[in-house]
Amino acid sequence: MSGSLRRTKAIAHKEVLHMIRDARVLYLALGLPVIMLLLFGYGISMDVDHIPIAVVDQDHTEASRRLVEKLVAGENFVVVARRDSADETTPLLRRGTVTAVVVIPAHYQRDLARHDPTSAQLLVDGSDSIVASIALGDAVGSLETLTPAAPEPPPLIARFNPAMRSAYNFVPGVIAVILAMVSSLLTGLTVAREWERGSMEQLFATPVRRSEIILGKLIPYAVLGMLQTLLIVTLGSWLFDVPIRGSLALLFGASALFLCAMLGIGLAVSVITKSQLVSVQVALLVTMLPTTLLSGFMFPIANMPWILRVLSSLLPGRYYMTALRGVFLKGNGVDVLAPQLVALAVFSALVLGLGIAKFKRRLS
Amino acid sequence: MKPAISVRGLERKFGKFVAVRDVSFEVRAGEIFGYLGANGAGKSTTIRMLCGLLAATAGEAEVAGVDVLRHPADARRAIGYMSQRFSLYLDLTVHENLAFFGGAYGLFGAAFRARRDEVASELGLGALGAEITGSLPGGLRQRLALACAILHMPRVVFLDEPTAGVDPEARRTFWRIIRRLARGGSTIFVTTHYMDEAEYCDRVGLMVDGRLAALDTPTGLKRTFAPGRMFEVRGARAKEVAAALPSATVEPFGAALHVRPNDAQVGADELARVLDARGVAQSGVTETDVTLEDVFLRVVGGAGAS
Numbered sequence: 193m194s195g196s197l198r199r200t201k202a203i204a205h206k207e208v209l210h211m212i213r214d215a216r217v218l219y220l221a222l223g224l225p226v227i228m229l230l231l232f233g234y235g236i237s238m239d240v241d242h243i244p245i246a247v248v249d250q251d252h253t254e255a256s257r258r259l260v261e262k263l264v265a266g267e268n269f270v271v272v273a274r275r276d277s278a279d280e281t282t283p284l285l286r287r288g289t290v291t292a293v294v295v296i297p298a299h300y301q302r303d304l305a306r307h308d309p310t311s312a313q314l315l316v317d318g319s320d321s322i323v324a325s326i327a328l329g330d331a332v333g334s335l336e337t338l339t340p341a342a343p344e345p346p347p348l349i350a351r352f353n354p355a356m357r358s359a360y361n362f363v364p365g366v367i368a369v370i371l372a373m374v375s376s377l378l379t380g381l382t383v384a385r386e387w388e389r390g391s392m393e394q395l396f397a398t399p400v401r402r403s404e405i406i407l408g409k410l411i412p413y414a415v416l417g418m419l420q421t422l423l424i425v426t427l428g429s430w431l432f433d434v435p436i437r438g439s440l441a442l443l444f445g446a447s448a449l450f451l452c453a454m455l456g457i458g459l460a461v462s463v464i465t466k467s468q469l470v471s472v473q474v475a476l477l478v479t480m481l482p483t484t485l486l487s488g489f490m491f492p493i494a495n496m497p498w499i500l501r502v503l504s505s506l507l508p509g510r511y512y513m514t515a516l517r518g519v520f521l522k523g524n525g526v527d528v529l530a531p532q533l534v535a536l537a538v539f540s541a542l543v544l545g546l547g548i549a550k551f552k553r554r555l556s
Numbered sequence: 557m558k559p560a561i562s563v564r565g566l567e568r569k570f571g572k573f574v575a576v577r578d579v580s581f582e583v584r585a586g587e588i589f590g591y592l593g594a595n596g597a598g599k600s601t602t603i604r605m606l607c608g609l610l611a612a613t614a615g616e617a618e619v620a621g622v623d624v625l626r627h628p629a630d631a632r633r634a635i636g637y638m639s640q641r642f643s644l645y646l647d648l649t650v651h652e653n654l655a656f657f658g659g660a661y662g663l664f665g666a667a668f669r670a671r672r673d674e675v676a677s678e679l680g681l682g683a684l685g686a687e688i689t690g691s692l693p694g695g696l697r698q699r700l701a702l703a704c705a706i707l708h709m710p711r712v713v714f715l716d717e718p719t720a721g722v723d724p725e726a727r728r729t730f731w732r733i734i735r736r737l738a739r740g741g742s743t744i745f746v747t748t749h750y751m752d753e754a755e756y757c758d759r760v761g762l763m764v765d766g767r768l769a770a771l772d773t774p775t776g777l778k779r780t781f782a783p784g785r786m787f788e789v790r791g792a793r794a795k796e797v798a799a800a801l802p803s804a805t806v807e808p809f810g811a812a813l814h815v816r817p818n819d820a821q822v823g824a825d826e827l828a829r830v831l832d833a834r835g836v837a838q839s840g841v842t843e844t845d846v847t848l849e850d851v852f853l854r855v856v857g858g859a860g861a862s
Contacts, residue, residue, distance in 0.1 A: 195662045202659025206645065206652070213647040390641035397607050397637035398660040399629065 199400045203408025221416050225370045225424050232362040233432050243327050246273040246281045246290040255301035268330040285317050292316045292327050352521040359432035364516035365489035367424045368509055372454050373480040375417045379458030380471035382409055387466040402551050410455050417451040437523030449536035450512040456543030463551045483509030511535040560585040560712050560743035566615035568601050575601040577766045588738045590754045591747040593763030599747040603716050607637045620711045636710035638701050640717045646690035661708035675703045695726025715746040731756050751849040762855050769855050781851040784820040787827055789813045791839030800834040807853045814850055
């Protein structure tokens with residue numbers, strides 16, 4: 193073993209000891225991914241059902257009853273109140289007792305039979321726009337088949353996710369967010385800590401080279417990151433039935449590239465700021481936040497204003513999200529994902545280079 | 557024999573501030589060289605340049621035969637450095653810290669373990685291998701830091717205020733270890749602001765405002781800057797004593813005054829009589845040893861006046 197390898201190993205070994213001794217690291221690294229996965233999976237699911245509704249039936253006929261039955265049949269809606277007029281339901285909407293109100297006008301059945309223009313009305317609580325739009329969509333879906341006159345709607349099939357399960361979206365998303373946060377945060381902390389405690393000065397007095405310090409610090413966190421990926425992939429696909437249709441090797445390869453990019457950001461930030469507090473804040477700002485908001489995980493990139501679309505195209509998180517979805521759900525191979533892999537590699541090389549260049553051996 | 561450290565015209569500026577100006581000296585191999593000065597006098601800046609951690613603005617410096625300003629990497633193996641702030645890893649055990657610094661200096665295997673045990677027992681850390689460093693008292697931490705700095709058997713050891721914040725008993729132990737190291741052939745360059753510690757050094761350099769104001773053995777410094785006899789005068793006011801004895805040196809020293817008459821023949825009783833005769837109230841005069849603190853006060857006063 194050469195001297196350089198031995199020195200790198202000494203640093204890596206020391207980093208592993210820091211990790212093991214610090215309960216916060218283990219919590220961040222292994223506890224947080226599980227918590228996030230469970231939160232997204234069971235807590236903040238995007239699959240909205242059992243929406244409470246109020247019914248205002250002014251017709252009291254078979255047709256009106258059939259309409260309500262049809263609405264609740266899919267378990268998307270539950271009738272929790274009945275009132276005689278639409279006005280009386282306003283307090284219910286205000287208090288949030290119901291999210292939507294169905295108003296069926298008088299003579300509904302008669303007008304329907306005569307083919308006169310008539311329609312039931314759906315009032316939705318628009319203050320929660322996500323639930324409102326889901327309620328609207330569900331209601332339209334349930335009611336479309338009621339009108340015999342309407343032509344049969346074209347069948348909708350969501351390829352790669354026919355049941356439109358949100359787990360298919362959040363499992364890859366959580367992987368990206370966790371890797372972004374934990375790897376940049378932890379490397380940021382570990383380098384800045386040495387500056388703050390003065391041990392960096394002591395390190396510089398030894399024959400250890402800059403590249404050895406950086407490699408020795410990155411390797412343990414890269415391994416930790418791969419373990420996290422393994423944890424989330426295993427847990428995610430087991431708990432939430434998310435298929436992995438592409439190759440696992442490609443999944444981990446893309447993850448390794450993304451990890452390098454995130455570790456590089458953490459390193460660069462901490463080398464430049466030399467303060468744990470500042471580097472945590474900057475690291476979260478430039479890794480976790482954009483990976484959550486601009487990678488296409490939470491919000492579609494196509495709907496963003498152009499400036500955010502440009503910003504998003506500079507983010508490694510976006511390419512990683514595309515690669516993850518491609519491998520998980522579409523079974524894409526390197527042939528399709530080559531541009532994403534190249535983008536991730538280029539980004540990693542840039543930030544790691546920046547970190548090393550800014551890492552001055554001399555004190556100032 | 558070539559000097560272990562040789563410095564010529566060393567200078568370091570931070571912007572407009574000159575932290576170290578035109579410093580020149582040589583340190584013999586095996587010497588304990590004390591670097592004395594107030595905080596901010598340029599001690600740490602000098603030591604950092606000599607360890608290759610900080611670039612110099614001007615001048616030359618050779619450590620263990622290597623031009624440390626131009627080729628800092630080549631000097632590192634020959635240098636042991638203990639920085640001013642305690643900078644070991646508190647969450648690691650004593651053995652883990654030693655193993656890390658051993659690895660950083662390229663030591664390994666049986667040779668490393670033998671050296672580690674040797675240094676640990678020499679420094680009284682033998683039984684503490686499994687202790688978490690953060691749980692050790694200050695004196696032991698300093699000894700561990702020294703152990704980490706000398707694992708690789710450096711020819712020159714730089715210690716930057718190694719005993720700051722350590723209790724007197726631990727300081728004494730620490731200095732016993734330093735003297736033993738020097739007897740073993742290591743050159744020791746140590747900064748301190750404890751005057752009593754400077755007495756242990758073979759030679760002492762006095763830093764004042766970035767300049768090396770004086771450099772000699774402790775005895776030589778005393779002879780040059782505080783010749784004659786020194787008296788301690790208690791219960792008197794410095795201004796009154798100075799007015800009564802215009803030719804004497806008067807410095808406040810703790811709660812008392814240190815008074816050094818120009819005339820070396822004057823005794824304590826005579827001095828007391830003179831003070832009484834000139835109407836200066838005092839509660840006692842005794843002869844005392846000249847200390848480096850007297851020298852330091854004299855040198856700082858002189859440099860401030862010039």
